[in-house]
Amino acid sequence: AQSVTQLGSHVSVSEGALVLLRCNYSSSVPPYLFWYVQYPNQGLQLLLKYTTGATLVKGINGFEAEFKKSETSFHLTKPSAHMSDAAEYFCAVIKGNKLVFGAGTILRVKS
Amino acid sequence: EAQVTQNPRYLITVTGKKLTVTCSQNMNHEYMSWYRQDPGLGLRQIYYSMNVEVTDKGDVPEGYKVSRKEKRNFPLILESPSPNQTSLYFCASSLRDHIGDEQFFGPGTRLTVL
Numbered sequence: 001a002q003s004v005t006q007l008g009s010h011v012s013v014s015e016g017a018l019v020l021l022r023c024n025y026s027s028s029v030p031p032y033l034f035w036y037v038q039y040p041n042q043g044l045q046l047l048l049k050y051t052t053g054a055t056l057v058k059g060i061n062g063f064e065a066e067f068k069k070s071e072t073s074f075h076l077t078k079p080s081a082h083m084s085d086a087a088e089y090f091c092a093v094i095k096g097n098k099l100v101f102g103a104g105t106i107l108r109v110k111s
Numbered sequence: 112e113a114q115v116t117q118n119p120r121y122l123i124t125v126t127g128k129k130l131t132v133t134c135s136q137n138m139n140h141e142y143m144s145w146y147r148q149d150p151g152l153g154l155r156q157i158y159y160s161m162n163v164e165v166t167d168k169g170d171v172p173e174g175y176k177v178s179r180k181e182k183r184n185f186p187l188i189l190e191s192p193s194p195n196q197t198s199l200y201f202c203a204s205s206l207r208d209h210i211g212d213e214q215f216f217g218p219g220t221r222l223t224v225l
Contacts, residue, residue, distance in 0.1 A: 009151065032211045043115070043201055043216030044154070051211055090153055094211060097161065098169055099144075101153040 004091045006102035014110050019063075019078040021105050023091030026072065032094040033074045035065055036101075039087045047089075050074065061085070081109045113138045115217035117202050123223045124192055132187045132220050134202030142205040143185040144169070144214070145177065147198040154201065160185055192224040 007022040025031055032051050036044040048059025055067040061084075065076045074091060086109045091102040115136045124130055136143065144159040146169075156169030160179040174196055176188040185204075189196060200220045205212040 006153075041219075043218050044203075044214075045216070046213045049211075049213070097167070098156050098159065099214065100170075101146075101155070103151055103153040 003095075003100055004093050004102040006089075006091050006105050008105055009103065010106045010108065012108040012110060013081045015083055016080050019076070019081045019085065019107065021076040021089050021091075021107065023065075023074045023076065023102060024072055025074060025091075025093050027093065033065075033067060034092040034099070035059065035063070035074075035076050036090045036092060037087050038090065038104075044090065047076070081107075083109050083111065085109055113215070115202055115204055115215050117200075117217040117220050119220060120218065121221050123225065125225050126193055127191050130189050130192060130222075132189075132200060132202075132222070134185045134187065134217060135183050136185075136202075136204040136215070137183065138204065138206070138215065139182065140204035140206050140215070141182070142207065142212070142214075143179065144203045145175070145185070145187045146201045146203065147171065147196075148201060148219075149198050157187070157200075192222075194224045196222065197224045198222060 005024045034049045035047040038044045048057045050057045050067045058064045063078045088104045088106045090104050092099050118133045141162050145157040146154040148154045155171045158177040160166045202217040203214040205214045
């Protein structure tokens, strides 16, 4: 079975600080992993994805994530938070023909 | 503009009154899917379709129906809505029937069932 766990339903950072959003997956096979972002009153938008190859994946808006098989993790980071990064972030993994999402992490950026 | 559209965006209805939420994409995508989003639960897949006339259940299909008669359209039907179907619904599509492709999401439909 494959599922994802996002640690922390809410994360608050100061503008300019490091953003770290945690995602752990359970999988018996190499996974396809995704991070999506949802801005207020909008649909989801793909930030980045890992399929195969390089374990450090760069996405849009300065975000990146590192696939660590030994830790079954796919944490999302950004070196310096911007006010416009305030949103809800979802980690997701492929399960058969379906995309299974984590519960989401709401990122708040303080000025 | 390439997009996924949903209608209506907001809907308040009463228990038992049949309703349909439409979804349409103009990207010639093969794969389409419906999700519901509830606080603390993330997005859960209701139904998906890998191509015309091919649909399958997701994780929470009870109380919902779908059809895929045309490639661009994938309506979600609630034959007899109940209050536990109050939720935010998203339609999504991707280019191929391989779920590893990026999914493009519609703007969402907020449904309230009284």
